[in-house]
Amino acid sequence: MARGEQGKGAKRKAILEAAVRVFAEKGYFGARMRDVAAVAQVADGTLYLYFDSKEDLLTAVLEEHAQAFVERARRDCAQLSDPRHMLQTVLERHLASLEANRALATVFQIELRHSRKFLRRIAKGQVSQYLQLLQEIVGSGVSQGVFRRELDPKVAARVIFGAVDELVTAWILAQKPSGLKEQVAPLLDVLFYGLCRTTNQEVQEKGGNHERTNHLTGSL
């Protein structure tokens, strides 16, 4: 075996990468298995040596990337104690990893939501683990007294997730691919401090203190 240039899973990996590109470009239903095969430089039938079906192929793409992401995010968080840092790290990773692979990002933002079937399957698995992680971060922030006591961690986690998700979708749809990582700062600013001017702040801070975004150096 190992006819190809490299190791064993090389062909499988090639197919997965081709799938990301083709799914990203045409969408799941618009993508032809033939196209995937062509991009992977493989015969049509070969796809079926590695994946049971088109659906299985998409699922594999989604699950493997999502799983890797959530695992890494968890590992990163384990090293930190301040929930604000955790959130920053996780969101930075989230945006950076999608920014690094626009095709993959497209598949995640668009194809993942394709049908209730896919959404449910993935939502039950990886995405819910991601939400779970966010929820835990919020929860620990609350119990540490860093985050507000009144928060509903479930809703807060969804707000965070939805916000990042929306930024990514906007980035995907934009023709001029501006930076994504750069949006972490303003995003965190809104998430941490909200829209409203606190009554207490009403008078203080007059100057153009636009560097509120650098919160992580202030306290703690």
Add this chain to the structure above:
Amino acid sequence: MARGEQGKGAKRKAILEAAVRVFAEKGYFGARMRDVAAVAQVADGTLYLYFDSKEDLLTAVLEEHAQAFVERARRDCAQLSDPRHMLQTVLERHLASLEANRALATVFQIELRHSRKFLRRIAKGQVSQYLQLLQEIVGSGVSQGVFRRELDPKVAARVIFGAVDELVTAWILAQKPSGLKEQVAPLLDVLFYGLCRTTNQEVQEKGGNHERTNHLTGSL
């Protein structure tokens, strides 16, 4: 003419409603035109007397509902002066109208994201108008001094949109359709006041003041 029981556009309307139901149940690509025809109690060919194609049918569903929604939201806002009230009203309407028609909500949350093509078309139109409205609300909040000066209205609008959107998607995917409107309060709580405990609040308010949510009766 007017063979049907009612007025002219009755058949067209029936088809649109049927389309919402079928698209919601099976997804765009899973939906059969035959099913739509059957639900609308109309022959297959009749669909093509009113709509050019399957794609045209989905587009019509999406655009007509979205347009109506944005228009109403704008009208509502025109009656209000406090941007917090505006936000509350708009989000309440958003959640309430989708809660009232789960099938429509499904189409919006899932089918709208089906392909870059649809997403782009709608995103350029109705959705961007919605984002525009949110951005204006944030902007006026900032200039009125109700919202923080440091906000990036564009990012803030996306955060708001993403948050609501995510709540709706979660609701769609949940098998037990719990209330959606009820989530407006905790949502606004997070959006208005953010995650972080303000340093000033550190000491004050100890009691179980879980009614922070009732912000709209406090100041202003």
Add this chain to the structure above:
DNA sequence: CGAGACTGAATGAAGGTTCAGTCAGGGGGG
């Protein structure tokens, strides 16, 4: 030579769209 990886033309199902026909109403002529 055998085993297994790989090929790609052939297959069969599916389903969007078409279009030749049906039918109900109405208007005009007998």
Add this chain to the structure above:
DNA sequence: CCCCCCTGACTGAACCTTCATTCAGTCTCG
């Protein structure tokens, strides 16, 4: 007043394209 024909909305069976998937065969390595 009745009948007949015309109009056009409506019908739905058939068409035809488009793929996902299969499998009989080829190729290569050990």
